[in-house]
Amino acid sequence: MDLNVAIGGPQGGGIDTSSNMINRAFAEAGYNVFGVREYHSNIKGRHSYNHLRVKEDRPRSLKYPVDIIVALDADTIFEHLEDVGPGTKIIYDRSFESSDLAQARMIMRDTARRIKETLDAAKFPNTVKGAVDYMKSRGGIPMPIPFNDVVASANAEGPAARYFNTLGSAVTLSIAGLDQKFTVEAIKQVFSNKEKVVAENVRVVEAAYRYANENGLAGKPLKTLQKKQRFLITGNDGSAIGKLMGGLRLQTYYPITPASDESTILEEHEEYSFVEAEKNRLKRGGVVVVQTEDEISAVTMAQGAALTGARTSTATSGPGFSLMAEGIGFAGMDEVPLVVTLYQRGGPSTGLPTRNGQSDLLFALNTGHGEFPRIVISSGDVEECIYDAMKALNYAQRYQLPVLHLIDKNLANSTDMVPDIDLKRVQVPQTLKTVPSQDFHRYSLKTETGISEMGILGKDIFWMTGDEHDELGHVTEDTEMRDSQMRKRFKKLETALQEIPANDQAVLYGPDKADITFVTWGSQKGPILDVMEDLKQEGISANLLYLKMFMPFPSEFVKKVLEKAKLVIDVESNMLAQAAMVIKLNTGISIEKSILKYNGRHMTEDEILKAAKDIYSGKSKNEIEVLQNGA
Structure with a gap:
């Protein structure tokens, strides 16, 4: 099984809850899930969506076109016009069909203009019905459902719209062939400790499954796999868990997207009952989480605590990191063991507050005036976030300097199923x-x-x-x-x-010699590993030079790998190919080909594969292939 799903709706409209239901239902049936949350920077109303992938083995990336689109509002149909392919099932409320693009006020003007141009060029009306017909012309399968009627048949209390996310999720799971009992169990988990809410939503699930069965939408029964213990967590969760396991005693922060989630998770650390030994120590020593008045206070307060011998950290994103520059310089001059978790997002200035980016690498390497040592590391998947957070605290205390831990927004908001959390994998030395x-x-x-x-x-x-x-x-x-x-x-x-250890500096995945050598860092790791398997199926060998540490830089290893490479392709989510610049600075080797993305959306397996094949075959003569997937 390999299922890609996009669930879209208005910001604040229950998209995360819907995604959580689907993730947990498949997990209950023994499947693995992976997803990325894409959300708008306004508080409520504009389009947001979750992109999910379900497989028997552990997914590492996402793909377009998706297999199922769940539209919880009319805007979602317009926004995901191009995300369908042959066989894509389009689930939406039948009442949306008369909605006109001109009245879709929550769609950004530039986006609306592009949608209009697409529909006009294909001679389809600028309505949801026209958009659905356009999707149908591309092989999509419309599945209009009377949302209000189905919810009404469930006799659920309150407005029908309250249950649209549950209905959309349940229909999706029914189409996938998942047994209803797993969906019901997911509802109980999502709304735990709320008996009445669980009961209402279970009735909606039953109604959704009943409608799907009666109208020929239900899929062939999906086999049930052996259920294993796994942790369904995000990159933010992973970093917070790692810090707790690493002996953190003080975390400071000023609210900023996408870093704040880590600190709020730390404030709820007692929920992590599996960290029993650390939990007992916490009862004696405690973890203090302080929301300061600004990022300047956050970085200096963390240093004050570090000077008492406590393990401390702060977390921020680009604009906040800019304010921390002088404080980080102080830590460099006075050899203060400070950890800064830098969650990267699109910049400059406010930029793309809730969108992905990897444009702060050079900034991290050079922040603060003058010259001083710092360790700069990066994580590439949720599991790495856990152990890298632990290591960052170790490095700071061992080498008495600032440690900057880079996590891109895509990874921070990725949901993954970590099979195990090994409390002994990273040793925490005594103070x-x-x-x-x-x-x-x-x-x-x-x-x-x-x-x-x-x-x-x-x-x-x-x-x-x-x-x-x-x-x-x-x-x-x-x-x-x-x-x-x-x-x-x-x-x-x-x-x-x-x-x-060398494996914490850089890793070569795949054969020593290959037709294509990819170079990357951060959240592109998973998609590229999947692309390598795709290329292998087509008779093209590939390997991946995956960078984890940028200061100090593993120059000798990187140089050794690149000097014997045939075709090197750098893959990054920024415009300047910043990691390639760091490689040239430290090794003198120039990387001539790059696959870059800087529109703020996550990279997908399919778009990297196409770009790599175009470069390899000579179809593309460009030095840079720019990727553009994502709503």
Whole structure:
């Protein structure tokens, strides 16, 4: 089984709940699900959707055209006009058909103009009925359903529209052939502790299945797989869980999309009962989560706590990270173990607040004026978010410097089924202990690693300023001391490069030699691994150089891989191919071909595959292939 579903509707219209029902129902039947949440930046009303994929094995990417579109409003039909193919089932309320594009006020003007041009060129009316007929001409199968009548047959209390998301989900699951009992179980999970709500929605599920059966919509019964314990979590969840497992004691933040979810999850940490050992420690030590007045306060407050020996972090997105630059520079100068989780979104300025982007890589590598060491790492899937969050806390404390953990919005809002969370996979060392001294050399130069003994506020006596300093922390502008302290600080990067396992720096997936060598980082990892399998079916070998650490940079390994590659294609969600720029800076190797996407939507398996094949075959002579999928 390989099922791709798009569920769309107005922002705030229950799309996430609908998606959650489908995910949990398939999970109950033993299947694996993967999805990405695409939502508008307004509070309520504009188009948002979830793109899901269901398979027996674990999905890593999404595909177009989808197999099923669930439209919870008329706008969804217009917005996903091009996302259908032969056999795509289009579920929508029959009453939408008379809706006119001109009255669709929640569709952005530019989007409405493009939709109108498409329908006009194909000579279809600018109505939902016209849009559905256009989809039908592309092989789509319209399935108009009288939403109000079906809900009314369920005798559910309240307005019918309240249950449209449940109805759409249930019809989808019935079409897929999933046994009704799994859908009912999903309803109980989604609305747990709300008996009346569960009862009302179960009746709607029953009515939906009944309608699908009576009208020939129900699919062939889907086999039930063995159910295994798995964790249905997002990238935000993963990072929060990893921080808890890594011994976090203080998280600061100022609300910003898509970073805030991590901090609100941490505020609910007692829900994670599977982290029993850490939970018991939390009862003694506790995790403090503070919403500060701004990002400047967030980054400096986290540092204050770090100087007491506590493991601390802050989380933000591009605009907030901009405000943190000076504070991060202070951490660099004074060797403060600080973790900043940077959730990337489309920029600059406010940019695309709720859309994907990977355009902050160079900013992370160069944030803060002057030169100072920092470790910059990136995660590529939900599971990595967990363990990378733990490692980031370890790195910060071990090397006494800022650690910037990059997670793109696509990954933050991806839902995945993690088969297991191994509490012992990343060891958390004991907090560094110092011997109290009146003459504490906090920035001692007597070190081969660049790492001095960590000073603890309230116990050790030393000086801290934002200025250059001597070994005790006193301000100095002496030329020799300046050179020595600079060399000492940057020596840490050499130490880190030697100590951090190679697989946490960069990984080569696939054969050593291949027809195509992909280079990527972040959430493109999964789609490219799937593309490699697709290419193999067509007799084209491919491998993937997957980058996880950008400072310090694994130059020798990257150079070794690229020097023997036949055709190298860089794949990134930014306009400048920033990782390729970092590679050239560190190895001198230029990557001539790129597949890039910067419209704010997630990359899909099908569009990467097409672009890669066009480059490989010579059909495309462009140095850059720009991807454009997504509503």
